[in-house]
Amino acid sequence: MDKPLKTPPPYPITSVDHALRAATILQMEGGATVSEIAERLGVARSTAHRLLAMLVYRDFAVQDEDRVYRAGPVLELAAHSQSLVSRLRATALPHLHRAVDVLDETTNLIIRTGDTARFIASVECHQALRVGSREGMVFPAHRTTAGLLLLADLTDEELDEVYSLARYHDRPGDRPDLPRLRTELKRLRRNGFAVNQERSERGLVAIGVPVRDQDGTAVAGLSVSMPSVRYDAHRLQALVAVLNATARALERDLAA
Incomplete structure (x- = not known):
């Protein structure tokens, strides 16, 4: 049997996990609104908005004219x-x-x-x-x-x-x-x-x-x-x- 690969960290940081999951959603699916991110993560819209704002600041996301967030230059996917x-x-x-x-x-x-x-x-x-x-x-x-x-x-x-x-x-x-x-x-x-x-x-x-x-x-x-x-x-x-x-x-x- 192969050696098990991943074990959850003993002290997970929820805010970091949320930010990483939000970035993954944008990378893999092309885009999402604040409301959609909030629903997917199970957090308030205000929390989702702050997460996305930080992703934009660090170039992991961009916001278009329709207020939809999409993968930024740091993330790449065809x-x-x-x-x-x-x-x-x-x-x-x-x-x-x-x-x-x-x-x-x-x-x-x-x-x-x-x-x-x-x-x-x-x-x-x-x-x-x-x-x-x-x-x-x-x-x-x-x-x-x-x-x-x-x-x-x-x-x-x-x-x-x-x-x-x-x-x-x-x-x-x-x-x-x-x-x-x-x-x-x-x-x-x-x-x-x-x-x-x-x-x-x-x-x-x-x-x-x-x-x-x-x-x-x-x-x-x-x-x-x-x-x-x-x-x-x-x-x-x-x-x-x-x-x-x-x-x-x-x-x-x-x-x-």
């Missing part, structure tokens, strides 16, 4: 990627909420960018002990449920390009064992789902399925995350069935 991420997230959110209503566990939507997996949407469940929102967080793709599923959609040549030695010249220890990874991806293709037991974070178990476009290409991964103490392997098939039903409904909405 315009077509912003549009795709924004559409995926907006279409997926109602489905994530419905999955939470059924499973009462946190659900997520993840995309792959190169060798990383990005959480673009996350809906928390209502249980006291729960996996918090991972929205905006980035992990190595081979350490996450959805990242593995999206890697499994690649050809051997595409996988070689993602994990080329040249890309890892300065960080060879971060490059996964490709023969072992290929074996795992082959199993995932056969199963159609993935299970992550404390691979990316301690105390967390996640199950995921792919979300495909009309051509059959996996464009995102849909996952449910829960504390490992609550995971019961006997529920696996039921969890996968709910995720598959949610993914198919999402695919129909994306096609429409």
Whole structure:
């Protein structure tokens, strides 16, 4: 098993977390108003306004003539990627909420960018002990449920390009064992789902399925995350069935 990657800091600073999440929203989705940022972060409009003003001051954001805040010069993301991420997230959110209503566990939507997996949407469940929102967080793709599923959609040549030695010249220890990874991806293709037991974070178990476009290409991964103490392997098939039903409904909405 890979060494767990991320552990939440023991003394999180809420204001810093809010500012970073706001910057991530602008970078990944192209723009937002004060009210939209306030709703996404669960803070007052005045708090959101102060956060955005500081991001503008530090060039992480700019405000256009329509009073919409957008990514500033410090943040970079291609315009077509912003549009795709924004559409995926907006279409997926109602489905994530419905999955939470059924499973009462946190659900997520993840995309792959190169060798990383990005959480673009996350809906928390209502249980006291729960996996918090991972929205905006980035992990190595081979350490996450959805990242593995999206890697499994690649050809051997595409996988070689993602994990080329040249890309890892300065960080060879971060490059996964490709023969072992290929074996795992082959199993995932056969199963159609993935299970992550404390691979990316301690105390967390996640199950995921792919979300495909009309051509059959996996464009995102849909996952449910829960504390490992609550995971019961006997529920696996039921969890996968709910995720598959949610993914198919999402695919129909994306096609429409």
